[in-house]
Amino acid sequence: MTTRIDGHTILIGLMAYPIRHSMSPTMHNSAFEKLDLNYAYLAFEITNDELPNAIEAIRTLDMRGSNVSMPNKQKVIPLLDKLDPAAELVGAVNTIVNDNGVLTGYTTDGTGFMKSLEDENLDIRGEKMVLTGAGGAGTAIAIQAALDGVKEISIFNQKDSLWENAQRNVAIINEKTNCKATLFDLSDQDTFKNEIADGLIYCDSTGVGMKPLEDLSLVNDPSWFRKDMIVYDTVYAPRTTKLMKVAETAGVKHVFNGLGMMLEQGAEAFKLWTGEDMPTDYIRDLLFSE
Structure with missing residues (x-):
């Protein structure tokens, strides 16, 4: 250089x-x-x-x-x-x-996310996404996915400083796209589990799994996942996050970190x-x- x-x-x-x-x-x-x-x-x-x-x-x-x-x-x-x-x-x-x-x-986060799935020959248009997080990356992913034709997005977030932003994201998606968005409190674990079971893709756009939270995951039970779904962690350091390990234990076919x-x-x-x-x-x- x-x-x-x-x-x-x-x-x-x-x-x-x-x-x-x-x-x-x-x-x-x-x-x-x-x-x-x-x-x-x-x-x-x-x-x-x-x-x-x-x-x-x-x-x-x-x-x-x-x-x-x-x-x-x-x-x-x-x-x-x-x-x-x-x-x-x-x-x-x-x-x-x-x-x-x-x-x-x-x-460019949202288009990067959608393009990375396209690179893997995966198409989530017309499908349901479950997304955790409503920060910069999560917001970009949710809105771009809705614009690109994802049918339904269930957004989970804690009732913290980003809750208001999550509400804004849901309102924008429902008003300006053909996608149906719904916001849920992440503390409602039963609903969280049920929504994941009903979706094609689960994406974690939070910093959980990245230092200093590298030993944590928002999903810890492999039974929450199906083998035919997509699990996507936007964290890429470490390369294999705790969430990815849980998904791999469940035998999920398509498991990705944030490198793509x-x-x-x-x-x-x-x-x-x-x-x-x-x-x-x-x-x-x-x-x-x-």
Whole structure:
């Protein structure tokens, strides 16, 4: 990489906390090198309190943009100049593009999630999804799935700071798409179990399963799962989460971590910054092979 960096190198960032576990820098820098593009991608541990100064630094340093992850995906919105229509609908941003000092927020999580299923020849359109979480990623997944034709989404969340956002997600889906969305309290375990039993796909978009919660799962009983369903954990570090282990014990045929979603959401962001298609097959073979 040092042979590529010079006085003309363009900087792109990743702002989140924690973020040192992220594979995004390796993914993007490998793609830049493969295509001989003079960009560099660096991770910065940025909390909500540090976010305003960090966003202003994008302008000050003339960065091309940045990815944004937990806990900043929603907090960043008032700091930007414009929102892409999808990001406005979702109410969360994971990609910022700097055009001569004008910062536009985009969301690529939802399309990345749907594309990652497509990459596995799986189609959930016309089916029922059960989703835990209503943060930035969960919101993007729910709304994009609804827009793409998922028939029904059951969203489970704790009655915490994200409950109001979960209510908003359900209202938007029911008002603006042909999908039926329903919100449930995650503490209602009987309903949680029954809804999973009735769905084709269960997706956990929370941080449960990621450090420091790597020994936890929202589902611990393998009998909740069927062999013919899809279990998807958006966490990818560790590669095999506690949820995935429970699903594998149940003999579930299609069990995924968040690597495919990370790759595809990253590819869309890569295109926004560079105008080039990320060499996704190359990156998949380079980084994600067992």
